Amino acid sequence: MTNTLIEILPGTYTIDPARSGASFAAYHTIGKKPVRGEVPVRSGTVTVADEPRRSTVSAELDVTGWRTDNPRRDKDVRGKRFLDADRHPVIGFRSTRVTGSAQGWQVVGVLSVRGGSTEVSLAITGMEPTVDGCRITATTRVDRVAAGVTTGRALIARHVDVELTVTLVS
Template identity: 45%
Template sequence: MTPQLGRYKIDSGSITFGTRHLFGLAPVRGTFAIRSGTVDVAEPIADSRVEVEIDAGSCHTGNDRRDDSVRSARLLDTDRFPVMTFRANGSLEGTLTVRDVTWPVALTVERTEVGPGSFTVVATTRVDRTEFGVTAYRGLAARHLDVRVEVTCLRS
């Protein structure tokens, strides 16, 4: 089911990720906060647009020391690059920008719920951190992150 045509603002959402550390032995789960975002639903749906800003410094894994390390210049360098962005067309094939490096990313929609004046989408993807120049801790930190995005959008 497709939402009504028009502009929607991301009202609430979460970005969760899973990866591994300690040479692949230990799982790590974490979150990032969405700063803002819009979805323009168009006809045909392939002409729709998505723009999302993600707070790079909001990384939370439940381990303050690890979170500080992720925010450091060796990894996300959030002092210099405080925002990650995702831009896509209606197929949710778009680009993700991390640390001023932009790379193609395709989201797979797992679930969509459409209501009057709103919709919720759950989508997933796998991100290779090395494509964005985040290369520190090779071997110790996993190369890939499995990402799940859930957003609720309200018609604006």
């Protein structure tokens, strides 16, 4: 998916959780291979305005579905020391602005994690039409410490790379 120039008609679209998700790569501070995993999308809405820069995005990821290739690590990450999924079962995103340039579209907003929040910028890296809407991919780098996940600083690098794939349906 590389076409970021398709037109999406103005209107309100729902993110289809069954066809959407987030993948991530977290890095060790000592240079080992990255830890890769996935987090399911719980819900979301995209409102495309007549003037694209006035569009809005909101989405929630389901922290209880955090998965890597290591169930023991997953339980620890979902636990009180890291994401505290029992008290904070979602990671939320709410856009504050949408910008476009020759380099592509950016959706800037507030990412809420574990009761904290930080600004992130999602770079739209692909769009393609589907039978009932469109599929969009976006990437971002999250500063987990700024977002409130401060545990593990000696072992886990500060930044986590995230790729989102969402299917919008009308």
